[in-house]
Amino acid sequence: MKESAPRIITLDEFILRSEKAHSASTGELSGLLRDIGVAAKIINREVNKAGLVNILGIDGSENQSGDQVQKLDLYANDRMIEFLQNSGECCGLASEELPDILPVKGIDGKSSKYVVLFDPLDGSSNIDVNVSIGTIFSIFRRRSPIHAPCQLEDFLQRGVDQVAAGYVIYGTSTMIVYTTGQGVNGFTLDPSIGEFCLSHRDIKIPARGPCYSVNQGYFRMFDEEIRRYIDRCADQQLGLRYIGSMVADIHRTLFQGGIFLYPGTQKHPQGKLRLLYECNPMAFVVEQAGGRAITTGLERIMEREATALHQRETIVAGSPDMVEDMATFVRGFRPAHAS
Ligand code: AHM
Ligand code: MG
Numbered sequence: 001m002k003e004s005a006p007r008i009i010t011l012d013e014f015i016l017r018s019e020k021a022h023s024a025s026t027g028e029l030s031g032l033l034r035d036i037g038v039a040a041k042i043i044n045r046e047v048n049k050a051g052l053v054n055i056l057g058i059d060g061s062e063n064q065s066g067d068q069v070q071k072l073d074l075y076a077n078d079r080m081i082e083f084l085q086n087s088g089e090c091c092g093l094a095s096e097e098l099p100d101i102l103p104v105k106g107i108d109g110k111s112s113k114y115v116v117l118f119d120p121l122d123g124s125s126n127i128d129v130n131v132s133i134g135t136i137f138s139i140f141r142r143r144s145p146i147h148a149p150c151q152l153e154d155f156l157q158r159g160v161d162q163v164a165a166g167y168v169i170y171g172t173s174t175m176i177v178y179t180t181g182q183g184v185n186g187f188t189l190d191p192s193i194g195e196f197c198l199s200h201r202d203i204k205i206p207a208r209g210p211c212y213s214v215n216q217g218y219f220r221m222f223d224e225e226i227r228r229y230i231d232r233c234a235d236q237q238l239g240l241r242y243i244g245s246m247v248a249d250i251h252r253t254l255f256q257g258g259i260f261l262y263p264g265t266q267k268h269p270q271g272k273l274r275l276l277y278e279c280n281p282m283a284f285v286v287e288q289a290g291g292r293a294i295t296t297g298l299e300r301i302m303e304r305e306a307t308a309l310h311q312r313e314t315i316v317a318g319s320p321d322m323v324e325d326m327a328t329f330v331r332g333f334r335p336a337h338a339s
Contacts, residue, residue: 011037011176011187011196018180028112029139029164031089033178036116036137037196039083040168040176043076043121043135044189047170051130072127073097076120076135090114091142092150094309096122096277101309103149111146114139114163115154119277122167123245132171134247137178138281139164155276155309159302165281167247177203177251179288184254205291207321209257211239213249221265225333226296229326233259246273250282250317254289259318259326263296271296271314275306279313286317293317298327 009017012034019030050072077097084090088107095102096119106112116139123133141163142154166178174189176196186200212233219227234240241258243249253260262273273279283293283301293301296314304313316326 073121132248159280206257292323
């Protein structure tokens with residue numbers, strides 16, 4: 001007998017089913033995740049048109065309808081804010097594109113217990129050259145009293161306290177990959193029906209992988225132990241892959257295994273990537289897939305204290321055995337070279 005085709009599970013259905021599995025669930029988190037899914041589809045629509053910019057109007061110009069054409073990262077920022085503000089499912093937002101937190105008023109007197117942090121369009125240097133970019137998000141339960149406006153302390157939490165986190169990758173296909181602390185699932189956008197469909201259930205990162213991923217051009221600016229570790233990767237004949245979009249580099253690492261590094265440089269001694277918008281959410285996904293994410297100082301990313309909204313952090317993330325090897329190498333190197 002001919003096997004029937006597997007039934008498609010959409011993102012919305014998956015979220016709803018997961019909600020039903022938790023008797024205490026109020027549906028707020030589900031609502032937030034659904035809103036992020038819808039915002040992702042709208043951002044995806046514009047990202048797909050990025051190459052038409054010379055036809056539709058360049059950034060800052062007026063398009064044929066007389067509307068101002070926006071830079072894509074600001075467009076993505078506005079859509080995320082709009083969807084999350086209108087959803088009534090969060091009490092505050094913080095974006096890599098905004099200087100401060102943005103409190104959100106409850107709808108119909110209802111107050112929400114969640115805050116959302118996001119990087120609306122990560123990898124912005126790749127936008128104009130048709131290379132994968134992404135949206136990253138991180139969700140915390142607020143700390144301040146529920147009926148008052150949210151406070152900075154609601155956002156400055158350690159990564160271990162994230163309730164959910166994930167990313168959208170606008171690549172050869174568009175995917176949303178997220179975790180609520182019970183494994184990682186990936187959904188691919190089927191443009192013909194306009195739905196994210198469950199395509200990668202319970203993603204597990206391989207213990208090792210074929211590549212290391214770092215901006216090798218900054219080699220001379222890295223600390224010596226990182227330089228020696230990178231030499232070691234080359235000695236082991238690992239391949240080098242570096243897209244320059246954290247979402248895309250981590251996504252590849254998640255599926256193929258490998259190690260991704262963004263160490264401190266002279267320009268960014270604490271690393272370039274933001275702890276709250278980039279490192280924590282990606283670390284949550286990587287750990288939930290069985291990987292590890294640490295700083296070049298060998299501390300677990302998700303245990304780092306956040307003291308400022310736009311704080312930067314170094315990161316080493318990926319296959320568990322490779323991150324362990326890196327930590328062992330660096331630990332061994334430091335005492336041997338201490339003056
Ligand atoms: P952005 O948020 O301004 O796009 O910067 C973050 C991006 C990451 O996606 C990526 O890992 C990194 O910057 C690449 O930086 P570099 O070009 O210095 O290697
Ligand atoms: Mg970014």
